[in-house]
Amino acid sequence: MSDAIIELDELRRTFIVRARTGGLRRVAREVHAVDGISARIDAGEAVGYIGANGAGKSTTIKMLTGILVPSGGRVRTCGYEPVPQRRTLAREIGVVFGQRSQLWWDLPLRESFDILAAIHRLPAARARPRIEQLIEGLELQAFLSTPVRQLSLGERMRGEVAAALVHRPRLLILDEPTIGLDMISKERLRQFLITERAEEGTTLLLTTHDMSDIERLCERVLVVDHGKLAYDGTLRGLSRRVALQRVLVVDLAEPQPGLEVPSAVNVGTELNGARQSFSFAPDQTTAAMVLAEVSAVAEVRDLTLTEPAIEDIVRTLYHQSIES
Numbered sequence: 001m002s003d004a005i006i007e008l009d010e011l012r013r014t015f016i017v018r019a020r021t022g023g024l025r026r027v028a029r030e031v032h033a034v035d036g037i038s039a040r041i042d043a044g045e046a047v048g049y050i051g052a053n054g055a056g057k058s059t060t061i062k063m064l065t066g067i068l069v070p071s072g073g074r075v076r077t078c079g080y081e082p083v084p085q086r087r088t089l090a091r092e093i094g095v096v097f098g099q100r101s102q103l104w105w106d107l108p109l110r111e112s113f114d115i116l117a118a119i120h121r122l123p124a125a126r127a128r129p130r131i132e133q134l135i136e137g138l139e140l141q142a143f144l145s146t147p148v149r150q151l152s153l154g155e156r157m158r159g160e161v162a163a164a165l166v167h168r169p170r171l172l173i174l175d176e177p178t179i180g181l182d183m184i185s186k187e188r189l190r191q192f193l194i195t196e197r198a199e200e201g202t203t204l205l206l207t208t209h210d211m212s213d214i215e216r217l218c219e220r221v222l223v224v225d226h227g228k229l230a231y232d233g234t235l236r237g238l239s240r241r242v243a244l245q246r247v248l249v250v251d252l253a254e255p256q257p258g259l260e261v262p263s264a265v266n267v268g269t270e271l272n273g274a275r276q277s278f279s280f281a282p283d284q285t286t287a288a289m290v291l292a293e294v295s296a297v298a299e300v301r302d303l304t305l306t307e308p309a310i311e312d313i314v315r316t317l318y319h320q321s322i323e324s
């Protein structure tokens, strides 16, 4: 049997929120942020954890990492009980919060890595080659001497990922790692994570609002909705259930209302036919193919490609569960 890295059994976390009513009276309300989640993630898996805003993702991650005490159920991370064994667990996991930094703001990036190596009590002979490997893999050389506060968001995120990996954790948890990054920075980070996982066998747990992160990095997806698991399975299985359609929007030189192409469905016409939207399934065709078909019959001036929204995926799963 393979090695369980994360085990959740009916995990729960409730918050008591006090709100003022119309008068001055305060009423207490329970929020079931995580409402009985059971799942198991084995060593070496790469799992996307997705859901709409407020679905319970961060609360789950806080319980996995020992920041928050569960209200009920059981959680084990790398075999440890996260809250009482938080220090031991810290040696096994790396965490990147897209919205929060674990780097020392006023120090050059390089010094954060040295401090982290010391915190993890890594002998210099092990720390040095590892840090060099991360600097190379994440292309950090050009700004190693720059104080963290002066880094661009993309540079800082690469620094954050390196910092989380200095001690070679078995589990890397990434909470919105690509938020706010441009396409090139996103892709560079994803490529690094693919290589790191292949070389080190690191288990990945990733929350994101960007489905491309999931498509590039994860074989398995957990979808959380109002604190409950709405889906646990392969990305392929999810796309079969909810048809992860993409939309190519093209601006044409000459209006051509109602334009049809073989491999996509025209789902919208704007600007009197000068802008048209084509929806397609990425497992059946590609954006390049749809564009080629449109270009064969009309001159394309500009284009954008939209990703499937996670909110739409959750909504579709929710309606399917009600219907069944």
Ligand SMILES: Nc1ncnc2c1ncn2[C@@H]1O[C@H](COP(=O)(O)OP(=O)(O)OP(=O)(O)O)[C@@H](O)[C@H]1O
Binding pocket: 015, 016, 017, 031, 032, 033, 051, 052, 053, 054, 055, 056, 057, 058, 059, 060
């Ligand atoms: N400390 C807290 N006190 C009260 N309510 C909280 C607290 N933390 C989270 N919640 C509530 O719990 C629910 C789940 O929040 P959580 O942050 O886990 O969602 P999320 O899926 O991570 O959302 P997002 O994608 O917006 O980060 C929300 O309704 C949120 O308002």
